[in-house]
Structure formats: structure tokens, C-alpha cells
């Protein structure tokens with residue numbers, strides 16, 4: 001007999017895996033108003049503080065005045081408004097690709113792109129720590145799916161060899177994030193590029209947590225490591241360091257033409273609001289200004305400050321490579337307890353549990369922003385040191 005909804009919820013609760021929504025009654029900023037309490041926010045992906053940036057707000061307001069609030073239809077009907085086109089031109093320019101395409105969310109980007117490119121008898125090979133949207137895209141495409149342990153080049157190569165021997169005619173796609181969303185570390189990109197090139201496979205790189213933060217003008221990790229020209233499908237989100245919402249793919253003109261014709265989450269969904277596109281365009285332009293560079297420098301300084309106060313987190317091969325810092329505690333109960341304890345002290349640091357991470361790898365996920373002050377970071381570190389004793 002099917003499990004009842006009540007018993008399913010009870011099971012989640014018993015395993016410390018039940019999630020509940022929390023209402024935030026303030027903008028995204030270092031201080032959040034949560035259930036009537038002010039908490040210092042170390043949980044947001046708004047790494048540069050752009051979600052509340054005046055130039056972005058003004059761009060959105062102006063677009064509302066000019067174009068209204070809704071796009072009215074899907075992009076292929078009559079929903080492609082000038083702000084969408086300008087944003088895509090700018091993104092292609094920014095990432096130095098022939099073309100770009102914007103989706104309503106990063107999730108829709110991943111699912112739509114993999115689904116458009118990959119079919120039954122093709123092969124998708126993913127890093128085990130890839131985001132759910134990439135995994136769902138691979139599964140929904142109907143292609144054969146192979147997963148390699150995080151950054152494990154030998155296993156990646158053996159999957160490519162398997163695909164070559166068993167499906168010599170197939171399209172083969174390797175998928176990885178550049179900065180991993182729950183661990184904050186980097187993909188071993190030059191090596192992955194070298195292997196996929198030897199096997200004639202394509203590479204899809206999700207730069208969700210790198211764009212805006214890493215690389216010249218925040219172009220991402222592939223740019224920083226000098227391999228952007230070798231990445232066929234450069235995906236990212238507009239929802240994290242860029243401060244708005246939506247996702248994008250940058251690549252060749254023919255890739256984008258195929259996505260326009262085949263990506264179901266693009267075709268069968270109303271175009272994003274024009275204000276979103278206008279704000280995202282302002283965000284990309286902000287990246288290229290001295291103010292953008294300054295914001296990245298402040299973020300780097302804040303990260304160095306955190307690392308100097310928490311050296312025990314960065315021993316051996318554990319390096320601070322992004323604005324995401326996992327503090328792995330093991331059980332869900334321990335992670336929740338620690339998050340609650342921090343909330344009592346005035347800090348919002350979320351507990352991340354299964355299925356977002358492995359069952360025995362529940363953690364606190366600290367994110368640092370350019371808007372935090374060194375004093376706020378020191379105050380958090382004092383609590384974290386107490387917790388890790």
C-alpha cells in the first residue's frame with residue numbers, strides 16, 4: 001500500500017529531514033529580519049550584495065515603466081522583449097561567445113539544455129556532486145547516465161572509454177560545476193578539458209557560483225584558468241553574485257539555435273519579466289566597472305579574514321577557493337542543532353542535509369558576502385570556534 005502523506009511527513013520529521021519555510025521580512029543583506037528577530041545573514045548566494053544595488057533596482061523600475069511587469073507570452077510567441085535581447089547580446093559579449101540564451105531560472109537552464117542536446121542512446125557523464133538541476137536534466141533526457149566520484153579523473157576517463165566502446169555513434173556530454181555549490185571547491189578543469197577533448201566529448205560547465213566572483217571581471221573559473229574557449233556549453237545563473245534571477249547558456253550560434261528550438265523549459269514557459277532581464281543586464285555591466293572590481297576585492301579580503309580566523313578549516317588539501325565554506329558535522333541532527341544554536345546567538349547559518357548532500361555529510365554552509373564587515377565575520381568565527389571545540 002502507498003505510504004500516506006502524513007506518515008511520509010512523520011518519517012521526514014523523525015529523521016531530522018523535514019524542511020519548513022521561514023519568512024524573511026527584509027531585503028537580502030547582511031542583517032535579515034526573520035520571525036521578528038534580526039539575524040546576521042551568512043546564508044545568501046548574493047555574494048556581491050547586488051540584490052539590493054541601486055543601479056539594478058533602477059534598471060528594473062525603468063523596465064517596468066517601459067514594458068510593464070509581465071512578458072505576456074513565451075519567448076517564441078511574442079514574449080521576446082528588447083531587454084531579453086539586450087541581455088543575451090551582453091552576456092555573449094561578457095563570456096566572449098557567439099551567442100547566449102536566457103532562461104527563467106538556473107534550474108530551467110540545466111534541465112532544458114541537457115534535455116535539448118541529449119537523447120536516448122547518448123551518454124551524459126556527471127561529477128557526483130553536481131547540482132540537482134544537472135542530475136534531473138540528465139535523467140529526464142533519457143540518455144545513459146554515468147556518475148564519477150567528485151573530481152575523479154580516472155573514473156571520468158573510464159566512463160568516456162565505456163561510452164566510446166559501447167556507443168561509438170553517441171553524443172557524449174561531460175557535466176561539471178566549476179565552483180561546487182555545497183563544498184565551495186573547484187573542478188579540476190584543465191584536466192577535465194584535456195580528457196574530454198581526447199575522447200571527442202562536449203563539456204557543459206555550470207558556473208553558477210563562480211560567475212561574478214572569479215576570473216577577470218567575474219567571467220568565471222574557465223576564464224580564470226584559460227580554458228573558456230574549450231567549454232562548449234557555458235552555463236550560469238543570474239541569481240547569485242549577479243543578484244537577480246534566471247539562468248543562461250553561452251556558446252556557439254548553432255548551440256543557441258538548437259536550444260531555442262529544442263529546450264522545453266525555454267519553449268513552453270512564459271518569458272522572464274522584462275524587469276528581471278533589465279536588472280540582470282545592469283548586473284553584467286556592473287561587473288565591468290571599477291565598482292564591480294572593488295566589490296570582488298572586498299569579498300576576497302573578507303574571505304581572507306575568515307580564513308585567518310578559522311585556520312583549522314583549511315588544513316591539508318582543503319583550501320578556501322570561493323565564498324562558500326562547508327563545516328561538515330555528519331548527522332542531520334548535529335547540523336540542525338548547531339544551526340539553531342547559532343540562530344540563538346544571532347547568526348543565520350543554514351544546516352544542509354540529505355538529499356542536498358550525502359546522508360552522513362550534513363553540514364553548516366557559511367557564505368560570505370562583500371557586504372559583511374570584518375567585525376561581523378569575526379563575531380561569527382568566535383561562535384564557530386566554540387562549536388568546533
Ligand code: PMP
Pocket residue numbers: 105106107108110131133177181206208209237238239245246247
Ligand atoms: N546550478 C547550481 C550549481 C546551483 O547551485 C543552483 C542554485 N541552487 C542552480 C544551478 C539553480 O539556479 P536557480 O536557483 O537560478 O534556479
